[in-house]
Amino acid sequence: MTAPASSDTLMEDIVGLCKRRGFIFQSSEIYGGYNGFYDYGPLGVELRNNIKQAWWRDFVQCRDDMEGLDSTIIMHPKIWKASGHVDGFSDPMVDCKESKLRYRADQLFFAPVSVDGETIGYVSVVECIDQQEVAEKAAAEMKRKMAKQGDLGPIELKEYTEATPEEYELIPSPATGKPGSLTEPREFKLMFETKVGPLADDSASAYLRPETAQGIFANYKNIVDTGRVKIPFGIAQIGKAFRNEITPRNFIFRSREFEQMEIEYFISPSADWKALHREWIDTCTNWLVSIGLPREGITEDIHPADKLAFYSQATTDLMFQFPHGEQELWGIACRSDYDLKQHQEHSGKSMTIYDEDAKEKYVPHVIEPSLGVDRTLLAVLSAAYCEDEVANDKGKVEKRTLLKFSPKIAPVKAAIFPLLKNKPELVEVAKKLYKKLQRRWNVFYDASGAIGRRYRRQDEIGTPFGITIDFDTVEKDGTVTLRDRDTCEQRRVTEDELIKYLEEQIDA
Numbered sequence: 001m002t003a004p005a006s007s008d009t010l011m012e013d014i015v016g017l018c019k020r021r022g023f024i025f026q027s028s029e030i031y032g033g034y035n036g037f038y039d040y041g042p043l044g045v046e047l048r049n050n051i052k053q054a055w056w057r058d059f060v061q062c063r064d065d066m067e068g069l070d071s072t073i074i075m076h077p078k079i080w081k082a083s084g085h086v087d088g089f090s091d092p093m094v095d096c097k098e099s100k101l102r103y104r105a106d107q108l109f110f111a112p113v114s115v116d117g118e119t120i121g122y123v124s125v126v127e128c129i130d131q132q133e134v135a136e137k138a139a140a141e142m143k144r145k146m147a148k149q150g151d152l153g154p155i156e157l158k159e160y161t162e163a164t165p166e167e168y169e170l171i172p173s174p175a176t177g178k179p180g181s182l183t184e185p186r187e188f189k190l191m192f193e194t195k196v197g198p199l200a201d202d203s204a205s206a207y208l209r210p211e212t213a214q215g216i217f218a219n220y221k222n223i224v225d226t227g228r229v230k231i232p233f234g235i236a237q238i239g240k241a242f243r244n245e246i247t248p249r250n251f252i253f254r255s256r257e258f259e260q261m262e263i264e265y266f267i268s269p270s271a272d273w274k275a276l277h278r279e280w281i282d283t284c285t286n287w288l289v290s291i292g293l294p295r296e297g298i299t300e301d302i303h304p305a306d307k308l309a310f311y312s313q314a315t316t317d318l319m320f321q322f323p324h325g326e327q328e329l330w331g332i333a334c335r336s337d338y339d340l341k342q343h344q345e346h347s348g349k350s351m352t353i354y355d356e357d358a359k360e361k362y363v364p365h366v367i368e369p370s371l372g373v374d375r376t377l378l379a380v381l382s383a384a385y386c387e388d389e390v391a392n393d394k395g396k397v398e399k400r401t402l403l404k405f406s407p408k409i410a411p412v413k414a415a416i417f418p419l420l421k422n423k424p425e426l427v428e429v430a431k432k433l434y435k436k437l438q439r440r441w442n443v444f445y446d447a448s449g450a451i452g453r454r455y456r457r458q459d460e461i462g463t464p465f466g467i468t469i470d471f472d473t474v475e476k477d478g479t480v481t482l483r484d485r486d487t488c489e490q491r492r493v494t495e496d497e498l499i500k501y502l503e504e505q506i507d508a
């Protein structure tokens with residue numbers, strides 16, 4: 001039976017497999033690595049491209065109400081002033097003066113420890129899947145070390161951002177375990193700054209974009225003026241974004257250079273935005289399921305009204321059960337007309353559109369589904385990673401690691417094997433079929449080693465189909481053996497049946 005790996009080791013197993021099989025490497029590894037940056041190897045780049053292509057096909061090419069865009073990473077700095085990023089795009093940061101480590105204050109939690117109602121100290125913990133358990137253990141240990149008798153009070157964790165100035169001195173640093181070395185939270189700007197042009201003064205300052213969305217707003221007028229768009233319509237973009245995250249972590253979940261797939265969907269100010277928002281949430285959920293994520297692993301986190309940005313009418317995040325816990329995968333926000341109005345004011349250019357149906361002119365409102373490519377890839381890897389047991393060529397049962405990728409996004413779609421590499425008649429037919437399939441899909445030819453071992457190598461990288469050319473193929477009826485990665489079942493098919501089946505599974 002196939003079972004997902006244990007969640008305790010799942011992240012480690014995925015990171016190990018990604019490095020071993022050439023999906024993802026730590027950036028600049030030969031120089032000791034560079035925190036928050038990752039490189040995608042031969043299989044990783046295929047998987048990444050397949051995710052992006054599926055998104056582009058489903059959200060741009062298959063819709064009549066969507067236009068595509070590819071804007072620059074560095075844009076006029078005034079864009080970031082108008083959008084509010086220059087003044088407001090920051091995270092609260094806290095330093096440990098002793099260890100020199102930095103934490104995000106909203107990812108650092110603390111609680112007073114009380115015995116029979118008397119506070120005996122504080123515990124702190126960095127956000128993690130079992131933070132409550134970790135904090136409770138630390139509290140029990142504190143009570144034991146201080147030899148206190150009585151009942152331990154409940155541990156109620158709070159974000160460090162909610163600590164009072166008196167508490168800063170009492171909360172222990174997670175690095176040293178001792179109180180007194182944590183600073184009060186300060187805002188840390190997340191945009192990477194650079195210089196453009198030969199001058200190095202302040203007038204040359206520019207930013208690497210922290211989201212692709214502003215490139216869409218900045219081009220909205222161009223698209224309205226040149227396309228034949230009609231409200232409601234969307235503009236979609238895939239591209240790199242950069243954030244100087246204080247604590248990049250959990251592999252590619254939070255990195256400093258990542259890629260986004262964003263849509264700004266423009267609607268009339270009088271449209272039923274709640275119904276349209278709901279529609280987008282459902283469309284996005286269905287898309288995640290279509291690329292292989294389990295529906296039961298996706299939940300909705302509705303931001304409470306008092307936590308919304310002042311311009312936002314509503315935000316719902318699609319959450320996914322990642323190996324390190326349930327976390328945001330896709331943010332779907334109703335951003336009103338805030339961004340367009342800001343750009344209208346700062347640029348002096350009108351952002352109005354004439355609505356032919358309503359016979360009126362207005363600045364549209366917007367619904368923004370914003371998804372990270374790298375986070376989607378991590379979700380896909382987590383959902384696909386499985387371990388089971390199968391018999392090898394000699395009938396001995398062995399542990400098998402497999403990635404159950406949907407054929408739509410699998411990096412290698414099929415592997416073609418001649419049963420024996422020293423039989424030219426098998427090799428010739430296998431190579432001919434390989435060359436034929438290669439024109440349509442990314443397929444792999446492998447002639448070396450026992451056939452069971454060759455299957456296993458493909459299972460580990462998630463290749464859904466194995467095609468073996470044997471003596472029956474060349475001497476009898478031309479049929480090949482088609483093996484299914486997940487069930488290991490094999491059946492004989494003709495070449496026409498094979499191609500039809502692959503088309504249905506991969507291109508559907």
Ligand code: GAP
Nearest residue numbers: 211213253254255258329330331370371372375
């Ligand atoms: N334009 C809206 C926007 O950028 P966001 O919630 O900050 O909203 C949208 O980002 C998505 O981008 C997230 O849901 C996540 O998938 C991805 N993302 C954000 N920061 C990331 C990071 N540091 N590393 C990887 N992905 C990130």
